Amino acid sequence: MTTTTYPDFAQPAWRRWLLTRESAMIALVLATVAYAIASIDNFAGPLTLTYLLLDIAPILLIALPMTLIIVTGEIDLSVGSVVGLSSVLLGVTYQAGVPMAWALVVAILGGALCGALNGYLIAHLGLPSLAVTIGTLALFRGLAVGLLGTTAVTDFPDSWTDLATNEIGGTGIPLVMIAFVVLAVAFAVLLHFSTFGRGVYDIGLNSEAAHFTGVNVRRTKFILYVLAGAVSAFAGVFYTFRFGSARGDNATGLELQVIAAVLLGGVSIFGGRGRLHGVIAGVLLIGVLSSALRLESVTVNVINIIIGVLLVASVMSTNLLAAFRRATASWKRSTAQSNATATGAESSRKAHV
Amino acid sequence: MNRRKLNRSSALITLGMSAALLLSACGGDDDAGGTDATSGTDSGSDSEISVTFLPKNLGNPYFDTSDAGGERAIAEFGGTYEEVGPDAATPDGQVSFINTAAQQGVSALVVSANDPTAIGDALNEARDAGVKVVTFDSDTEPEFRDLFINQASPEGIAKAQVDLIAEQIGDTGEVAILSATANATNQNAWIELMEADLAENHPDITLVDTVYGDDDDQTSFDKTAALLQSHPDLKGIISPTTVGIAAAARYLSTSDFKGEVALTGLGTPNQMREYVEDGTVTAFALWNPGDLGYLAAWAAKALVDGDITGAEGDTFTAGDLGEYTVEADGVVLLGDPFVFDADNIGDFDF
Numbered sequence: 001m002t003t004t005t006y007p008d009f010a011q012p013a014w015r016r017w018l019l020t021r022e023s024a025m026i027a028l029v030l031a032t033v034a035y036a037i038a039s040i041d042n043f044a045g046p047l048t049l050t051y052l053l054l055d056i057a058p059i060l061l062i063a064l065p066m067t068l069i070i071v072t073g074e075i076d077l078s079v080g081s082v083v084g085l086s087s088v089l090l091g092v093t094y095q096a097g098v099p100m101a102w103a104l105v106v107a108i109l110g111g112a113l114c115g116a117l118n119g120y121l122i123a124h125l126g127l128p129s130l131a132v133t134i135g136t137l138a139l140f141r142g143l144a145v146g147l148l149g150t151t152a153v154t155d156f157p158d159s160w161t162d163l164a165t166n167e168i169g170g171t172g173i174p175l176v177m178i179a180f181v182v183l184a185v186a187f188a189v190l191l192h193f194s195t196f197g198r199g200v201y202d203i204g205l206n207s208e209a210a211h212f213t214g215v216n217v218r219r220t221k222f223i224l225y226v227l228a229g230a231v232s233a234f235a236g237v238f239y240t241f242r243f244g245s246a247r248g249d250n251a252t253g254l255e256l257q258v259i260a261a262v263l264l265g266g267v268s269i270f271g272g273r274g275r276l277h278g279v280i281a282g283v284l285l286i287g288v289l290s291s292a293l294r295l296e297s298v299t300v301n302v303i304n305i306i307i308g309v310l311l312v313a314s315v316m317s318t319n320l321l322a323a324f325r326r327a328t329a330s331w332k333r334s335t336a337q338s339n340a341t342a343t344g345a346e347s348s349r350k351a352h353v
Numbered sequence: 354m355n356r357r358k359l360n361r362s363s364a365l366i367t368l369g370m371s372a373a374l375l376l377s378a379c380g381g382d383d384d385a386g387g388t389d390a391t392s393g394t395d396s397g398s399d400s401e402i403s404v405t406f407l408p409k410n411l412g413n414p415y416f417d418t419s420d421a422g423g424e425r426a427i428a429e430f431g432g433t434y435e436e437v438g439p440d441a442a443t444p445d446g447q448v449s450f451i452n453t454a455a456q457q458g459v460s461a462l463v464v465s466a467n468d469p470t471a472i473g474d475a476l477n478e479a480r481d482a483g484v485k486v487v488t489f490d491s492d493t494e495p496e497f498r499d500l501f502i503n504q505a506s507p508e509g510i511a512k513a514q515v516d517l518i519a520e521q522i523g524d525t526g527e528v529a530i531l532s533a534t535a536n537a538t539n540q541n542a543w544i545e546l547m548e549a550d551l552a553e554n555h556p557d558i559t560l561v562d563t564v565y566g567d568d569d570d571q572t573s574f575d576k577t578a579a580l581l582q583s584h585p586d587l588k589g590i591i592s593p594t595t596v597g598i599a600a601a602a603r604y605l606s607t608s609d610f611k612g613e614v615a616l617t618g619l620g621t622p623n624q625m626r627e628y629v630e631d632g633t634v635t636a637f638a639l640w641n642p643g644d645l646g647y648l649a650a651w652a653a654k655a656l657v658d659g660d661i662t663g664a665e666g667d668t669f670t671a672g673d674l675g676e677y678t679v680e681a682d683g684v685v686l687l688g689d690p691f692v693f694d695a696d697n698i699g700d701f702d703f
Contacts, residue, residue, distance in 0.1 A: 041457070042456045048456055051449070055452075152470075152471065154468070154470040165474065243471045243474075244470060244471055244473065245468055247471070249443060294437075294449065295456060297435055297437065300438075300440055301411075
């Protein structure tokens with residue numbers, strides 16, 4: 001076992017960096033962008049970047065805390081409903097005459113509270129996150145639709161809705177990307193460069209072992225769910241301003257797009273593995289593919305099929321390779337045994353490196 | 354030991370699979386684009402009009418019919434037709450398609466809005482990019498579009514139903530109305546207009562009762578039964594709601610009143626087909642979605658050609674539907690409701 005992992009770390013750093021799933025993802029995004037610019041009409045147009053980033057901004061934002069949650073081996077299916085509920089909270093409080101700044105606070109606190117409920121049930125009562133968040137998915141969506149019914153709050157002042165759609169100067173990059181970059185750096189530091197982040201991986205690899213090595217499993221999970229709630233609520237505020245409309249059915253099904261992107265980005269659904277830059281590349285790949293295919297007039301259903309197949313293929317390629325590796329290893333063992341007299345098993349394996 | 358090699362092949366396989374998918378997907382679409390479009394898709398044909406239809410959602414028979422009408426119009430005047438739309442009828446789902454139309458720089462976008470304001474900014478951005486915007490079936494606020502193709506006016510809807518019931522009961526006797534909910538604005542406006550029309554033009558018809566089925570199938574069914582019991586001399590029922598008319602027809606078709614009590618109102622051919630065929634209902638009204646899409650496409654062409662700007666009093670010709678005049682707020686009225694009966698119901702599927 002140890003002999004298979006040591007050589008990995010013996011490689012030069014640039015090689016370890018290049019030959020990862022994350023790098024493959026980034027290469028795939030670049031290749032797709034290059035292909036789209038070269039052969040899809042209007043993709044190179046000035047509007048593409050703005051619309052693409054606006055479309056994927058909520059997914060990018062929520063994918064950050066979702067990555068950490070999935071790395072711990074848990075899941076949060078309620079994020080789409082939190083987006084809807086925070087959108088409604090923003091609309092209802094603003095409509096009631098509360099100043100916008102305070103309505104924002106209410107919406108984001110509401111989201112954090114939703115996350116705290118998830119966190120309490122999962123981290124402190126030890127309930128399975130899949131079951132809990134399926135429940136709160138329905139609960140938060142029900143509250144959102146219940147609060148506003150089939151109506152919508154739409155009379156938001158332009159000064160606020162412009163924040164969601166305006167560009168940074170003339171770059172075509174929407175303002176919301178500043179918030180995303182700040183949050184992405186914060187989450188990257190948290191996951192990859194802090195004790196807290198090492199705890200997150202430890203929990204995903206083995207929760208009990210993590211506990212015994214001093215990781216506060218409960219606190220870590222609770223914090224992650226609160227973060228997911230707060231970031232989803234922020235995405236809900238963005239969603240509301242972008243469409244100028246607070247509705248109970250806003251962002252229905254968004255959770256699955258987020259989770260698909262996170263898994264595509266190389267995070268293991270079993271926890272313990274995955275990196276943020278891979279996830280960001282995963283979201284970008286889905287965004288670029290959807291944008292390019294829409295420009296080619298491919299219907300939504302077909303786009304969903306393609307992204308679905310891509311996701312299955314990416315998960316499968318990892319598992320198939322593992323199976324392939326096991327098969328070749330056992331084949332090598334048997335050949336090595338038959339040639340055992342001539343050469344040692346060690347040198348036979350070396351030849352295959 | 355093998356990890357490096359495996360990582361490399363993993364990367365290659367993922368890339369290869371995805372590239373293959375991407376290529377096959379795009380290839381497949383090129384073929385479809387070639388057959389779908391009336392002529393060359395994107396070969397820089399600036400003079401040709403391209404119209405994109407964006408219904409509330411795809412897979413909805415009503416919009417399949419309306420968009421087919423649009424496609425027919427576009428084939429007549431020579432342009433490219435395209436239909437895009439979200440799976441579910443939500444405004445956020447429509448925005449990305451409006452954005453795509455702006456990116457593509459299509460000549461015109463024909464939209465049935467899922468929200469009167471939520472898609473407004475996206476529509477205005479598309480208009481800034483030179484796209485003419487026509488709404489049909491469901492309007493946005495007037496500042497977000499160039500024209501709205503209105504399917505029917507309240508007066509037209511009320512008159513069509515009164516005319517139908519008068520004809521079916523010989524212009525004399527007791528009638529009742531089975532409405533949706535007691536506070537439905539459009540229903541009450543129609544009922545008021547029908548009452549006025551009956552009083553003025555049909556003195557021998559008495560409106561004896563108005564009941565509310567709440568747009569619920571079972572409630573409407575029960576209210577129909579109660580209505581027939583409490584008014585033994587009832588000659589006809591008007592139900593200006595698609596849920597109500599279908600429920601009332603279901604009750605009548607299995608009761609002794611079948612053929613004795615006339616039923617009309619607003620219904621869809623697919624819901625009413627069985628009752629028209631078995632003789633429960635002779636005729637009912639609604640607009641023709643095919644004509645609606647057809648008119649919307651011609652209106653889009655008139656805007657693109659610069660024949661009209663959407664100002665009140667502008668006139669344009671819409672193929673075999675004839676000439677239309679733009680009313681206040683950029684509204685174009687399709688005309689009187691369309692009457693469906695045993696002779697024509699087979700032509701419709703929505």
